[in-house]
Amino acid sequence: MLPTELLQFRVKAGLVEPRRLRPTTANLNLAADLIGVFEDHLGKRRWELDEAIRALEVGRQDFKTVRALAHLLTGMGTFEAGGHVDxxxxxxxxxxxxxxxxxxxxxxxxxxxxxxxxxxxxxxxxxxxxxxxxxADLSDQQTLVTFEPPAALELIHRYDLAQAQGMLYRAYSLVITARRNEPARYKQLLKYLKFFGLMVTVEGDAEFGFTLTLDGPTSLFGSTTRYGLAMAKFLPALLHVTKWDLSAALKPRKDLSWVDPGDDEWSFQLTSEDGYVSHYAPPSEHDSALESGFAERFAKLQTTWTLEREVDLVPVPGGVILPDFRIKRGDASVLVEIVGYWRPEYLRKKFELLRKSGRQDVIVCVSERLNLERAGVNPSDFGERVVWFKGVLHPRDVLAVAERMTGP
CATH class of the missing domain: 1.10.10 (Arc Repressor Mutant, subunit A)
Structure with missing residues (x-):
């Protein structure tokens, strides 16, 4: 991400618009020149690299852009104390x-x-x-020992995303409307929410969309930007969700002379159609070998049922359920949740959420290898919607339950 002094944006009618770099020949050449400077300074001291970057700034009005690109490239390298002795x-x-x-x-x-x-x-x-x-351990005396050069266009994408992330530093509320997506996308989204310590409330349904509301620093930590920084780090994960809209309320920066002193709130709007590119690794299609094996075996069946990975969030008081699959035939639709090899505390939460959901269209597939007694859970609460399996989950067993649930 970028420090505050390198953020560039404008405010129009209370709407914040971060600066973006168009992939013009001039901008691509600038990015390539900076990447070359870093490559040329492998094995050299940081002060030498800094001097070379300053040389590129000479005579340029967009020196902030140069510094921002260089800052991002610095994060792609490793600086260490040179020499053989501590x-x-x-x-x-x-x-x-x-x-x-x-x-x-x-x-x-x-x-x-x-x-x-x-x-x-x-x-x-x-x-x-x-x-x-x-x-040699002082910052300007450290040596650039590794550097992973990006492509020039990739660096421009990183710049654009970093500017967008910077808009969230001062966010005090953030609302995401998520449409139907692959479960792996939603799961990565929720994983990053938890990883960055963000608290989320999920509401809505498949027809009108799911709303994820995140509280920000003003409501939780006064004027600190700690939570806003967490939101900014979370943004690249959101980009992997295919259909969404984001709306953030920001605290205006009063330290800028051009800011209207009467502004009480700024708004930052973003959608999945805005063309930002994530540098976080995309999630795998399946979370486990159990899921991938089930999908492979289902594909080989001769059946009128179809298997879908695109499954909706199921909001539940105190959490959310992300079923692994949906199986459909005509207007009939059943969700499939596979409970494989997990810790007791996970099992307790999983079955508690399933009970709280009150959903009667979920088939719960449970491995007989799980120590359910130790976890204190009883799948029999779900009656005939439970499918027991040992090492392999057979699609025919799941379809048999689906037939009973939906009729012929």
Whole structure:
């Protein structure tokens, strides 16, 4: 992400619009030049890299764009203290030896040679090695040791997304309307919500869409931006959900001279059609071998039923259910939830949510290998909608239950 001073945006009628870079020849060339600078400075000190970046800024009015692109590239590299000896140990030895001499620049070469002899173990050190290691752990003295160069267009996509993320730093509420999606997309979405400590309330239905409401820093933590930063980190995960709209309420920045002092609130709007690109890895199609095996076996059946991965969220008081599959035949539709190999606390929550949902159209497939007694759950609560299986979940067993539930 970008620091606040590198965010560029405009506000029109209370609506915040982050700056985006069009993939013009000039912008692609700028991105390529910066990537080349980083590649040329592998193995060199950070201060040398910083000087090369500043040279690219000379005479440019868009110097903030240069700095923002460079900041993103910095996150794609690794900086470490150079040399073969820990700088902390080098400084300790040099300062220890210096105590025995009257301060004098003429003593410096002698001190460095003494320190080199004292610190040598295995391969010998020179006075120059000691001098280069003395402050090698300071930020500007660190060495760029690895760098994974992106394509120029990829860097521009990262810039656009980073500017959008920056709009959420000061968000105090965020509402997402999610349409029908693959369960893997929803599951990744909810996984990241939990990972970043975001609290969400899910409401709605398949016909009108599901609304996910997130509280922000003003309502929870006063003026801190900690929660807003978490929302910003969450945004790349949202991009993997195929159909959604986002609306965020922001606290206006009063530190900018061009901001209308009468503004009480800004709004930031985003949709899945805006063309932002995520750098987070996309979720796998199936969460487990159980699911993928079930889908493969179902595809080989000669049946009038069809299997769908595109399943709706099922909001439940205290949580949400994401069924693994939907099987359909004409107007008949049944959800399929596979409960495989999980910890007792997960099982307890899973079955509690299934009970709370009150849904009578969910087939619950339960592995006989689970220690349900230890988890304190009783699948018999779901009556004839339970399908027991051992190592393999057979689609014919599930379809037999679906037939009973929906009729011939």
């Amino acid at each position: 700088p902390v140990h080098v400084r300790a030895k040099v300062f220890e030896l210096a105590q025995a001499h009257v301060p004098s620049r003429r003593q410096t070469p002698h001190l460095l040679e003494q320190a080199a002899r004292a610190l040598s173990s295995g391969s010998p050190l020179s006075a120059a090695d000691v001098a280069s290691s003395l402050y």
